[in-house]
Amino acid sequence: MTRVAAILAAAITLVGMVFAVAYVLYMRPAGDQFAECRRSQVAGGGATIGGPFTLTDSSGARVTEADVIDGPTLVYFGYSFCPDFCPNDLARNALASDLAAEEGEELGLAFITIDPARDTPEMMGEYVSMIHPDLVGLSGSPEDIDEAAKAYRVYYRKDGDDPEYYLMAHTTFTYLMAPEIGFLDFYGSEVPAEAMAESAACYVSKL
Numbered sequence: 001m002t003r004v005a006a007i008l009a010a011a012i013t014l015v016g017m018v019f020a021v022a023y024v025l026y027m028r029p030a031g032d033q034f035a036e037c038r039r040s041q042v043a044g045g046g047a048t049i050g051g052p053f054t055l056t057d058s059s060g061a062r063v064t065e066a067d068v069i070d071g072p073t074l075v076y077f078g079y080s081f082c083p084d085f086c087p088n089d090l091a092r093n094a095l096a097s098d099l100a101a102e103e104g105e106e107l108g109l110a111f112i113t114i115d116p117a118r119d120t121p122e123m124m125g126e127y128v129s130m131i132h133p134d135l136v137g138l139s140g141s142p143e144d145i146d147e148a149a150k151a152y153r154v155y156y157r158k159d160g161d162d163p164e165y166y167l168m169a170h171t172t173f174t175y176l177m178a179p180e181i182g183f184l185d186f187y188g189s190e191v192p193a194e195a196m197a198e199s200a201a202c203y204v205s206k207l
Contacts, residue, residue, distance in 0.1 A: 036202070053065050068136055079168050080123055178203070
């Protein structure tokens with residue numbers, strides 16, 4: 001490639017990047033009630049994250065997404081034997097819910113296991129009770145879990161051959177969901193509780 005062609009290609013790339021940023025910042029579709037709350041291109045705006053599921057709660061009752069997401073809700077996929085991300089993320093989500101409550105906003109909490117072999121409904125009930133009284137723990141058959149994970153685009157995989165002592169590799173996003181509307185936003189493990197509560201409050205105020 002000649003020097004002139006390389007410069008031209010770089011210029012075209014730069015123009016494309018500038019246009020993309022401008023579109024995200026200034027040209028969102030009209031009528032988006034949550035536009036000022038958006039933190040990323042993925043948030044809302046027709047993103048296909050979330051969907052129907054049928055799982056089992058800690059009492060053994062079968063519940064659907066309508067039962068669990070009956071208001072703005074933080075949904076997290078993980079497992080009770082997780083040594084690091086899961087307990088930290090769930091504790092962060094619980095704190096965000098409490099901070100939102102202090103401002104008069106209700107923010108539900110849901111935890112869906114990706115390890116149903118060990119995370120029975122009873123185990124999930126014991127686990128979530130140690131984190132927050134309002135945290136809903138959900139389990140089910142492998143097929144149930146797979147359906148829910150696919151709906152939320154959650155990746156998970158068993159690591160190791162030991163039938164009892166193994167880890168699960170999985171994505172660690174928390175999803176902000178709302179009834180009828182569905183997916184609003186997502187938060188990585190690096191987002192602090194205060195920022196999450198502030199972001200969620202913005203969405204809740206516009207529901």
